[in-house]
Amino acid sequence: MVPNDFPTIVDAPTGWKLFIKRIRQQKSLVFMSVPFLIWLFIFKYVPLWGWTIAFQDYKPAKGFSDQKWVGLEHFGFLFQDKHFLLVLRNTLAMSFINLVLGFFTAIILALLLNELRKVMFKRVVQTISYLPHFISWVVAASIITTVLSADGGVINEILMWLGFIDEPILWLGKGEYFWGILGASEVWKNVGWNTIIYLTAITSVDPSLYEAAEIDGAGRFKRIWHITLPGIKPVIVILMIMNIGNLLESGFEPQYLLGNGMNIDFSENLDIFVLKYGIQMGNFSLSIAAGMFKTVVSFILLFTANGIAKKLGEDRLF
Numbered sequence: 581m582v583p584n585d586f587p588t589i590v591d592a593p594t595g596w597k598l599f600i601k602r603i604r605q606q607k608s609l610v611f612m613s614v615p616f617l618i619w620l621f622i623f624k625y626v627p628l629w630g631w632t633i634a635f636q637d638y639k640p641a642k643g644f645s646d647q648k649w650v651g652l653e654h655f656g657f658l659f660q661d662k663h664f665l666l667v668l669r670n671t672l673a674m675s676f677i678n679l680v681l682g683f684f685t686a687i688i689l690a691l692l693l694n695e696l697r698k699v700m701f702k703r704v705v706q707t708i709s710y711l712p713h714f715i716s717w718v719v720a721a722s723i724i725t726t727v728l729s730a731d732g733g734v735i736n737e738i739l740m741w742l743g744f745i746d747e748p749i750l751w752l753g754k755g756e757y758f759w760g761i762l763g764a765s766e767v768w769k770n771v772g773w774n775t776i777i778y779l780t781a782i783t784s785v786d787p788s789l790y791e792a793a794e795i796d797g798a799g800r801f802k803r804i805w806h807i808t809l810p811g812i813k814p815v816i817v818i819l820m821i822m823n824i825g826n827l828l829e830s831g832f833e834p835q836y837l838l839g840n841g842m843n844i845d846f847s848e849n850l851d852i853f854v855l856k857y858g859i860q861m862g863n864f865s866l867s868i869a870a871g872m873f874k875t876v877v878s879f880i881l882l883f884t885a886n887g888i889a890k891k892l893g894e895d896r897l898f
Contacts, residue, residue: 634869654869674830677763690778709772721837755846785811814895825882
């Protein structure tokens with residue numbers, strides 16, 4: 581009996597020949613990618629050697645061979661530390677809010693922009709929505725702080741004028757408001773930029789489908805629901821998988837700049853935790869253990885999301 585993998589074995593050399601032929605045809609692109617691969621190896625893979633510090637009672641003054649190995653002691657401390665669990669809660673909550681708000685607002689804005697027929701108005705809206713993305717978080721945080729200020733802030737003034745509140749609210753002074761403020765700030769800053777890939781995907785949808793649907797009497801909403809959204813579904817799934825893989829990457833700059841002593845129980849995330857323990861307190865082993873935990877969980881989430889997409893028959897990363 582011929583084994584099931586016999587055709588694969590026979591075709592393997594042919595596959596390699598085709599691969600080598602394609603490499604030769606695209607050798608200019610290969611040479612262009614070499615500097616990036618070197619950069620990736622030096623700055624992304626070589627530093628992984630530093631993960632060994634997470635298993636040591638690391639002291640900077642000592643050599644590597646003189647460090648005391650403590651195994652999983654720092655990881656055990658992390659999961660017994662109430663402060664770390666609080667930080668983990670904040671990270672997951674802020675990431676989930678950013679994921680949901682960022683995803684839906686970007687898709688909705690892309691659909692709305694695609695439906696605009698006046699080109700000049702469409703370009704103006706796109707430009708206005710893109711601009712905040714190019715503002716640094718230092719400037720953006722200053723704008724947000726001013727807008728939310730209890731002393732003449734625009735938000736408080738409008739709410740008092742409408743009669744919703746009787747006196748100004750110290751928005752950044754109450755932790756329970758921080759997640760909502762961060763989510764709204766991320767949408768304001770990045771929604772325009774996030775729509776670019778969806779608008780590009782929409783342009784690849786066959787225009788004849790819209791014409792046929794319009795002839796059949798389908799309205800604008802039905803065309804969006806039955807043609808546009810299914811047409812960009814592969815892009816949505818791929819981006820969803822990538823965002824789930826980054827679920828523990830809730831950011832650093834906005835939390836660091838908008839956070840303060842009054843909202844720290846809601847604003848501190850894993851990145852700030854690593855900075856605090858590693859740089860400010862000098863506990864490098866604990867900070868690297870926390871960072872290593874974040875990276876490993878991100879890999880697990882990425883592969884899990886990709887596996888679920890594969891089982892459901894959807895497009896996937898690999």
